[in-house]
Amino acid sequence: MRAQTSLPAVGIAFLLLTGTLVVGVLSAEAALRGADRQALDRRAAVGLSETLVRAEAPVTERQNVLNESALANLTATDLRNRYGLPQEASVRITLDGRTLVTDGPPKNGITFERTVLLERSRLRTLEPSFEGTRSVTIPRRTTSLNLTLRPPVNTTMRTVRVNGRVRLHNASGLNGTYEVPVTTVETARLRFEAVGPLSDGSVVIRYEPVRTEKGRLAVTVDG
Amino acid sequence: MDRGQLPLTIIEAALGVLLLVGVAVTFALGVPAAPTQEAQLDVYAADAATLLANEPPRHGEETRLRELVASVSAFEREGPELARRVERVLPPNVLFRVETEYGTVGHRLPAGVPTGTATVTTTEGTVTIRVWYA
Structure with missing residues (x-):
């Protein structure tokens, strides 16, 4: 019972x-x-961010210094094949809040932030007018100058000096395009030594000064 | 006596359910949170150290950090400027302190906060950068 x-x-x-x-x-x-x-996710995010800012990475110039145009061409496939992102993980990479690459997109995941510098170089042209002087100071420091010398017919340009040192010399006259390496340690001051008048357009100087800016690279990985 | 038997089994079952729910709740709560914050702080410190270590000096020596630890007078001259630079490099919600053998610049380190650290060794001495969330 x-x-x-x-x-x-x-x-x-x-x-x-x-x-x-x-x-x-x-x-x-x-x-x-x-x-x-x-x-x-954390390990993947740390690893990916570490690979992206390494000195050997295709998108960097030096450690933590990114090349902006290379960064713009980055794709999710690159991230998986070359930067060690797991195949099935979704990812988002932003630079100062602007999305560069997104794949998935990640729903939550782990975000890691890196402090980087962005290097931009822009081609600048300088055409000295040679009014009362035959010297030109390059306003920004750069590693190389491209000089196009087209002196007037009755002028012989013999020498180009950079900060007093002879860089180009031809007794019978310089004419054409020349690459002149310069240093970023000092401001380059060019002096053109010519027999005869020089005017607008006789010399065209092209140079690519590099500007660096601070940026914030955020890497989000959701496995 | 006969009526008391039935609730006893139910009470036993309820106790068992409580025990199992307790174990399950422990699992749900007791998994330790991942130390993402510390790792991120270490990364901030390492990035700041890397950027500073590669910067050219303002007066002498080879790099900015080496110039900083060259001498007491160099430290006093370069310290405030370096602090401004570190402040610009780091995100706004992060505070920092730069430690060298001649002294420290930056903010006062509060007790008991998670910090991230990076040390740079130069031929003149070592520079330690410590960061934490404001």
Whole structure:
């Protein structure tokens, strides 16, 4: 009699316990897997950001100095094949809040921020007018100057000096395009020594000064 | 006696359910949070150190950091300017301190905050950059 009445209770108790056990195991599994995934995402994000700013990376000039045009050509395929991003992970890379690459897109994931410098070079042209002087000071420092010398017909340009040192010399006259290496340690001051008049357009100087700007590269990876 | 038997089993089952729920809750809460913050701070410090270490000096020596630790007078001359530079390099929500053998520049380090550290070794001495969230 006693066993008879408690049988339904035992059944209910078993059901309850089994149900709770199943729910408990499932939630524990989910929690552990979530923690694993977060660790993996973090490692992937750190690794990817580290590879992107390395001195050897295709998008950098030096360590932590990015080349902006190379960065603009970056694709998600590059990230997977060359920068060690896991194949199935979704990714977003932003520079100062502007999205460069997005694939997935990641729903949450882990974000890592890097402080970088952006290097921009822009071609500038200088045409000295040679009014009262035959010297030109290059306004910004650069590593190389491209000189196009087209002196007037009755003028012989013999020498070009950079900060007093002879860089180009031809006794019978310079005419054409020349590359003159200069240093960024001092401001370049060019002096053109010619027999005869020089005017607008006799000399065209092209140079590419480099400007660096601070930027913030954010890498988000969601595995 | 006969009536008391049935609730006893139910009470036992309820206790078992409580125990299992307790274990499950421990799993849900007890998984340690990933130390993303510290890793990010270390990265900030390392990036700032890299950028400063590659910057040209303002007066002498080879790099800016080497110039800083060249002598006491060099440190006093370059320190404030370096602090301004570090402040510009780091994100606005991060505070910093630069430690050298001649002294420190930057903010006062509060107790008990997670920090990120990067050390640069130069031929003149070492420079340590410590950062933390404001």
